[in-house]
Amino acid sequence: MAHLRKILFNLMAWSIVLAVAFPLFWMLVTSVKPQFELFRRPPTILPETWTFEHYWTLLADTNFLVYFRNSVILSSATTLLVVAVATLGAYSLVRFKYRGRESLAFLVLFTYLLPSVVLIIPLYLLLVQLGVSNTIFSLVIAYTTFALPYALWLLRSFMAGIPEDLESAALCDGATRMGAFRDIILPQLLPGIISTALFTFILSWNEYLYALVLVNSDSSRPLTTGVMNMLISSFNIEWSLLMAASVMMSVPLIIVFAFLQSYLTRGFGAGGVKG
C-alpha cells in the first residue's frame, strides 16, 4: 500500500514537472526547426533538420540586439535603484522609531495592492510632465513604483531577523552608524538583498504592460514589447523567430538564477548566534 502511494506521488510530481517543462522544450525545438517542418502533421518531436538560421536572422536583420540592450540596462538599473532604496528604507523602518513609521510601511504596500492598470495613466501623465516620457529612464521609474513596495517588505523581514545586539556591539566597538551598517548589517542582509535583487530583475525583465503604454519608440523598447511588435502583426506570426527570440530572452534569466541560487541557499548563518 505504502509502495503504491509512493508510486502515485512520484507519478503526480513528474506529470507536473512535465507539464511545466514541455512548453520550454517545445520553444527550444521550434526555434531550431526549419520553417517547413513547423506545421507538419504529425508533428516531429525532435527536428529532422537542425538549423540556427532563425537566430542569425534575429541578430543580423532585426532590432533584437537593441531591445536586448535596452532590457539589460532597464532591468539592471531598476534592480540597483530598488535594492538601494529598499535596503535603506527597510533599515529605517526596523531600526529607528518615529511617528507614522507603521502607517508609512502600510501606505507603501497599499500601492502594491492597486492594479497596475489603475496607476498607469496617472504615471504616464506624470512622466510626460517630467519630460522623460518615451525613455528607458521613464520605465525605470515606473518599474520602481511597483517593485519597491514588495522589495521593501521583503527586506524589512530580513532586516528584522538581524539581532539589534549585533549593531549595538559594533557601535560599542567604535563603529559609526554607517560603519556598523556596512560592516555588520550588509553582510548579514546579503541573502535578503540577493533574493530581492533576483525578484526585481525578473519582474522588470518580464514586464509588458508598462513597457507597452509608456514607450513607443524602437530605440527605447525592451525585449518584451519589442519582440512582440516586431514579429506579431495582424496578418502573420513569425513563429520560428518568435521562439528563437524567446529562447534568447530566457537565457539571461536562467543564467542569473543559476548563478545566484547558490547564494540564496547558502544561508550565511543567518541571524545572530545564541549559545
Place this chain on the structure above:
Amino acid sequence: MAEVVFSQVKKAFGTFTAVHGLDLHIKEGEFVSLLGPSGCGKTTTLRMLAGLEFPTSGDIQIGDRVVNDIPPGQRDIAMVFQSYALYPHMSVADNIAYPLKKRGVGRADRDIAVAKTAELLQLTELLKRKPRQLSGGQQQRVALGRALVRDPKVFLLDEPLSNLDAKLRGYMRVELVELHRRLGRTMVYVTHDQLEAMTMSDRIAVMEGGVLQQFAPPAEVYAAPANRFVASFIGTPGMTLMDGELSKQGGTWRFDAPGISMDVGALNDRAEPGGACLGVRPEHVSIGQGSINGTIQVVEKTGHENIVIIGLEGGQRLTGRVPAPQSWSIGENVQLSLDAEQAHIFGPGPHGPRLNLPSNIATPDLKSAAN
C-alpha cells in the same frame, strides 16, 4: 580606569518611565552588579551608560567627562551582550580584532593583541573558526575577548552568563572575578541572578520598577535589606515575611501577628505603631523549643541541610533551615523560636523601609567567603 556617576538620571519611553531619577556613584575599579527582576530598569541603565540609549534627563559621567551626548564608540567602554552578539560572518580572530580595527590600529599590532587576548582566554586554537562553529561557552569567551582586547575604562556586562549551563556558569563566575582582580577595571554587571550578584560584586545596586532600592556590599544587602522588597528578593530560600501590628511598650517595640508575638527591642525613628512586617531569615529559626507553636508542612532535603516549611497557628507560614541530621516528619507539631536579634521589622507596603537600628547588623564578608 574611571569612576561612573549617574546623577538624577531618568529614562522615559513615551509614557512609560523605565528609570526614575537614578543616583549611583560607582568607584574606580569597583565591580558593581545591577540586580533586579525583569523590567526593573537595570538593562536600560546599562544601555544608557553604553550610549545605546540616551537619558531623558540627568547626567551620566565616566571619569571626569559627562557622556550624555557622546556616541558609544567614543565613550571608551566595552560591552558584553547576553546574546554575545558575535559577528556571524567574521572569524573569531576578526571578531576580536574588530574594536581595534575601528580605532585605526595597524594590522601587525592587531594580530599581536588578538594573539595575546586569545591566549588569555584559551581561544588560540579557535581563532580561524566562525562563531556558529563554537559551543556556548566558547562563544562567551570570544565575546569577552572582544571586550578585553582594548583597554577600556569601563566594562559593561549584560547578563553574560545567563545562556550557559549551570556548571559552566559557576566556572565563569570565578573566572570573571579573577579577571576583575587582575585587570582592576571598573565593571558594571547586569543580572537577575542574585547568586551571581552576591558572589561577584563589591557592591550591589538592587533595582525595582526603575527605582534604586539599595546600593550596598552584598553582605549588607543580605543582613540589612533597606526595605521589604530587597528583603524578599535576596536570599534562597527567601526571608519569611509576616504582616502584623507594631506597638510601643515603654522604650521597646512589640510585634504581634496571629500565632506569633515578640519583643523586637529598639527601632529607629521611622517606626510608628500600626501595620508592619516581620522578616526572618530561615537560618534564624530554631526548631525544637520555644514559645511559638507550629506544624511541619514541607521538608525539602538538599543534602547538607533541610529546608522546613512550618504552618503557624494563625495560618502564617514560616521557612526554616536546619542542618541535615535534624529532620522532622510532615504533620509533626513543633515548638520554635525566632532570633529576635536578627529579625527585621519593615514599615507597611511592598517597599516598607527597614525600621531596625543600624547597629543591629552582623555583616560577614560574603565575597571573600565565596572565593
